[in-house]
Amino acid sequence: MPEVPTEEADEPTVETITDGYFEEEYYVDAEDAGEFLVELGEQFDDDDEITLTGDDWELPFAFGEPVKLDIEFEGDGEPELEIEVELSGRIEDEAPELS
Template structure:
């Protein structure tokens, strides 16, 4: 499970498990925290077809299929920026129909 670091002042609570709907949350981490997050995420991607992201407040389990889409975007003028995005498609639980 990939734990996203949080503010130390957060009160422990039961986690909401996110399995449907739309969810988005943005985090600002130190480079060390971001590196550790990416290592944990990479290990889950490498080792299976299910990953779980979580904080003290929520947990998001996700089964995925290949391929994994990786997008790299670089803006080299003005406020320079590098954006790296992963896109995972949800796993299909139903087997393909037999057409023979």
């Protein structure tokens, strides 16, 4: 989601996450969720690497094929629809050059 620049004296520190475990959960309105998904889709169209960003973090991820889509619907009681995108990291197929 685009961030509005602020006029602060100090630049905020952005942590680039490349290993370990990271999880973040957001509750947003449908319009913001749609904008996020459109921007994510454009990254899928452009390249085989995406970058997700938050207020103080960024997560670059080079993915491989196939991309797994999991759609789950539960209609009993309180209806719920879950859409999950699962990406596996890209694995280089080329063997290293030995000299």
